[in-house]
Every structure is written in structure tokens, then in C-alpha cells.
Amino acid sequence: MATKNPIQIDPKVFDPKSISADTHAFNKYLMEIMKGAPRWWEVGAAKYREMRARGETPLPAATYLDSAEQTNIPSRDSGRDIPCRILKPTNGKSIEGVYMHIHGGGWVLQSESSQDVVLQDLANTNGMLMFSVGYRLAPEDPFPAGPNDCYDAAEWLVDNAQSKLGAPLKYVGGESAGGHLSMLVMLHLLQHTESRYNSFDWKGLILHFGAYDMTYLPSAYNFNPPETLVLDKDVMEHFSEAFLPGMSLEEKKHPSVSPLYANLEKLRGRLPPALFTCGTCDVLMDDTVLMSAKYQMAGAETEVLIVPGGPHGYSMYPKATKGAQADKAMEAVERFISSHP
Numbered sequence: 649m650a651t652k653n654p655i656q657i658d659p660k661v662f663d664p665k666s667i668s669a670d671t672h673a674f675n676k677y678l679m680e681i682m683k684g685a686p687r688w689w690e691v692g693a694a695k696y697r698e699m700r701a702r703g704e705t706p707l708p709a710a711t712y713l714d715s716a717e718q719t720n721i722p723s724r725d726s727g728r729d730i731p732c733r734i735l736k737p738t739n740g741k742s743i744e745g746v747y748m749h750i751h752g753g754g755w756v757l758q759s760e761s762s763q764d765v766v767l768q769d770l771a772n773t774n775g776m777l778m779f780s781v782g783y784r785l786a787p788e789d790p791f792p793a794g795p796n797d798c799y800d801a802a803e804w805l806v807d808n809a810q811s812k813l814g815a816p817l818k819y820v821g822g823e824s825a826g827g828h829l830s831m832l833v834m835l836h837l838l839q840h841t842e843s844r845y846n847s848f849d850w851k852g853l854i855l856h857f858g859a860y861d862m863t864y865l866p867s868a869y870n871f872n873p874p875e876t877l878v879l880d881k882d883v884m885e886h887f888s889e890a891f892l893p894g895m896s897l898e899e900k901k902h903p904s905v906s907p908l909y910a911n912l913e914k915l916r917g918r919l920p921p922a923l924f925t926c927g928t929c930d931v932l933m934d935d936t937v938l939m940s941a942k943y944q945m946a947g948a949e950t951e952v953l954i955v956p957g958g959p960h961g962y963s964m965y966p967k968a969t970k971g972a973q974a975d976k977a978m979e980a981v982e983r984f985i986s987s988h989p
Contacts (some may be wrong), residue, residue: 927958
């Protein structure tokens, strides 16, 4: 059963007075460390990825776990594979299903190995095999390369998860660009010409602060903190230019690019349950509000968590990080998975 939606019943979550002192302090810290830091487009995407791997950028370097397994799956393109990363429960829990994870990073940064710690926690808490997809990145490989890799991974999991991984595909989800790509994966599968994909019984979407309109919504213009708080419209524009080079405004509104413009009514009765989360101190706030509303309008079971003061990326910090509120996101994911086994 769907939980009540705070967008409908509790407008107080959007009130700045609802932001705790700890979250104000955390956001101030993020703005301080971003101040004066090099931007990826100033040094080049490839070099910036190397700098982040060495811990030379404001956000911390990834922590790689020995419990993770690297693997590859076939691509639609001959002569190349798609790198993927697997994390299984390490606490003795049995694997109940496969969770296809799509990482964020503006379609430019990060990789399938960027979030071992968070994914291992999700695996242990929920009894999931986490399958993180290393899709191709812009600007080296712009649209549609990244989405195509995600589509190929989803189809491979539909066909092979049970036989090769020991459990069926149940969930698809991600953060930021990964939320965007997860929604595109859902649309791709449900509109597929082959019945084994368009009728596949998967359990849900898990979408954290996704970008669903590549032409930008009002929150991108109206959220103006004193310093960049992880993401702002200027940063978004550089990501978009790398991912969608040369696209016109009209082309960016195509549902294959901006899922907010998809006709979900045609999919009524077939949309899987979805969990949307976002913080109110995020330029993508309106993306979550409008996409989740459209999802509900099409009759789909929809849960929404709005976190007062949560910055972009809030769910990706360790759960114990004071003021980040990642624990709220992980608790929402646990509730969602337990109610959609």
C-alpha cells in the first residue's frame, strides 16, 4: 500500500524554518569546501576524474571495498563490454533480489565503483545483490551512449539475473543523473517491442534527486545560495552541454531525453511502484515534485520523501554524517523494499 505523500499533506517540509541547525551547518560546510575549487570543465573531465580519485577535489574520493566484484556484460556494440560492479550481503543475509544501480555524476563523472560503501550498506540492510552499471560518460561518449549502456544492462538482467546471479531483477534506481537514467530505463523496458521486457514483473524504481527535464525547471533558477551548494544552474548547464552537445531546446524536450515529457498515461496500469526522494536545498527540487506528481496522475503507486534542507547528493553520505540526513533516505529505501518484496 502506498504511503501518504508529504507533497500533498505536509507543505511544512518546504518551509526554510523546518531545516535543522545541523543541516544548516552541514550545508555551510559544503559551500565552504566548494568555494574556489576547480571545476571539471576548467581542467577537463578526464583529469578531474583522476583528481577526484586522488582526493584532490572538494567531495571525497571513493572508497573501494574488497567485498565488491568487478564483472562485464555484453554491449549492443561489437567489440566492447559494459563494466559492472557487484556487491552482495556480507552479514549472512540471503539474496532476495537484484537491485540495478545507476550512479550519478552529471553523466560525466563517477563510475560503477564510486559508491561501494553505500551500496554495501544497501545490500546488507535489504538482502539485495547490488549491480552497479559503468555506463559510458560524456563528453567522450555523449547521448545516447550512456542511456544505451543502461538499457543493455537492464535487458541483460531481465534475461540473466536469475540464472547467473541467483536472484531476479527487482529494482532499478540511482541518484541525480542516475535517477534520470533509471526513469529512462523504466520507459525503455515498458515500451519495448519484445514481451519478455515490456511485461517483466519488476518491483520498483528508487529515485534520488533525479533530473527529469533537461531544459530546467523553476527551482534551477530560484535556488540561489550564497555559494555553490554542490550543484547550481551553471554546473548543470556544463553537464548538459557535455551530455547533449548541439541539441536544440525542442530536442531536449523529447521523452527519450527528458522523461518528464513522456506520456505516462499510455502506461497506466503497468508502471511499477516508485520512491522519489529529494532535499529542499537542491536545484532539482522541482524535478522530483513534478515527476512524482505525473507518476501519480498516471495511477502509479508513488512514495515521496522530501528532506528539509537536504542538499543535492544528500543520500550518498555515510548515514552517521551529522546534518546530511542520509539516514532518512536509507530508511525510506528500506521501507519501500520491505513493502514491495
